[in-house]
Amino acid sequence: MSTESHPRQKVAIVTDSAIGLGPALSTRLRSGGGFVSISLPLMVGDQIFTEEDDPSLKERLVIASAEGRRMTTSRPSPGAFAAAYESLASEGYEHIVSIHLSSELSGTVDAARASARGAKASVSVIDSRTVAMAQGMAVVAALDVARSGGSPAEVEAAAGEAARCARLLFYVPTLDALARSGRIPKSLAMVGQMFQIQPIATVQKGRLKYVERPRQEAAAVKRLGELVVADARQALAEDEASRGEDGRVVVAIQDFYGSALANRLADLVTLELGSRAIVVRSEVPPVLAIHAGLGPVSAVCEPAGLVPELSSTSS
Structure with a gap:
């Protein structure tokens, strides 16, 4: 009887900008492929900005804060997730683990799930139940297992354990x-x-x-x-x-x-x-x-x- 194992799926990671990895680490993670971070929109008054599109966003927020202007955040559009999932699928990734900030703090997880249903690759959406680099630890752990040839279940387990231990x-x-x-x-x-x-x-x-x-x-x-x-x-x-x-x-x-x-x-x-x-x-x-x-x-x-x-x- 043949004992040949089933081929491993190629797994990618998607996350959001609530982790705050920093430019150096973000560049390093992206360089290995199979990693996308989606910018969360910010509203200052009635204008919408993202970190990706506005390098001076940090200074803009300081000025708005000093002026007492209304500032808030919004979930990414389902289209942003759809584009990320489509791009990764076209690169040959068969499964995507999408790890996001707590659903108690943002609707980002809901937007990811809405887009996952129509994606060409299979998508697992994980609510990290945390934020900032606690969420970032889950992302880094998942990416390491994915690049080591781990299965979707193994990648998800790594993300879950890192989030719990952070x-x-x-x-x-x-x-x-x-x-x-x-x-x-x-x-x-x-x-x-x-x-x-x-x-x-x-x-x-x-x-x-x-x-x-x-x-x-x-x-x-x-x-x-x-x-x-x-x-x-x-x-x-x-x-x-x-x-x-x-x-x-x-x-x-x-x-x-x-x-x-x-x-x-x-x-x-x-x-x-x-x-x-x-x-x-x-x-x-x-x-x-x-x-x-x-x-x-x-x-x-x-x-x-x-x-x-x-x-x-x-x-």
Whole structure:
């Protein structure tokens, strides 16, 4: 009886700009083929912009924020997904794993599913239930398995495990932008301003959740550092449990005009964990900065064995 195995499907990855990979890493991932990131539209007043079409978008958002203009985000059109799926199918990819930010925060997953039904290649749409580089870790893990010849099920499993293991924390220096975008009640922002609350938050089960609400910037910054180091140690312990002495942790730090705090976090992680910590830097993507305002900083800790593509990346 023949034991010849079935040929592996060629698998591609699609994601969205809510991950904020940064130019260098994005270029590196695209260079291997089978990877597309779709820009999420942003609205400033009644004008629509995307990062892809407007290189000066970051500066535009800063000016709009200073002017107090209304800013919001929108899901990509089904046509944007259809074009991406069509392009990958024409390149010979038989299956596409499409990984997106939490459906609790955006309708992007719904747009992807609508387009998946008419795609020439088979498409699996994954709701990462998270955002920023926590979502990015899922994307990087999936892409590595796909390029290693993994099956669609193996690629999906890698994405799911990386998303579950990613520990996300972010610091928002003011609640004003969250209130303007409707993410929190305006009354809560007023109370926050009154008591100088500097929240530390995460995304849990797809939704924004406050971890702690320190008062005063100094206390918040100190506490954020403690929490990030604790998360990094836990992720390192998990990696050591699976890989022994080779265990390491990837710590992805993102900021939007909050580089002083981001630098401080990076230095602290390196001081505490030395070469066992791989620090990756990029910006908080504009589609998230719209809701968080100026100065937000996020940190994501992930066992390095789950994201080998990042294990050789440092800042």
